[in-house]
Amino acid sequence: MVTIPILASEHRADSLTVNHSRKVVPVWVSRVETILRQCAQQTTWPSQVVGSGVADELDKLV
Known part of the structure; x- marks a missing residue:
């Protein structure tokens, strides 16, 4: 009989x-x-910076 009120109070607390x-x-x-x-607004992607995109870096290697 004691466990029923305890379980009920635990259920109320959980709720x-x-x-x-x-x-x-x-x-x-x-x-x-x-x-x-x-x-995201403060991030500058490499492609947005002139001369530092991936294609530009590859062109420097060739």
């Missing part, structure tokens, strides 16, 4: 944790997406 996670996860995903977008 609260799950509900909290459902609310928090989208916020964190949004933050990570924002950080990735900012990093």
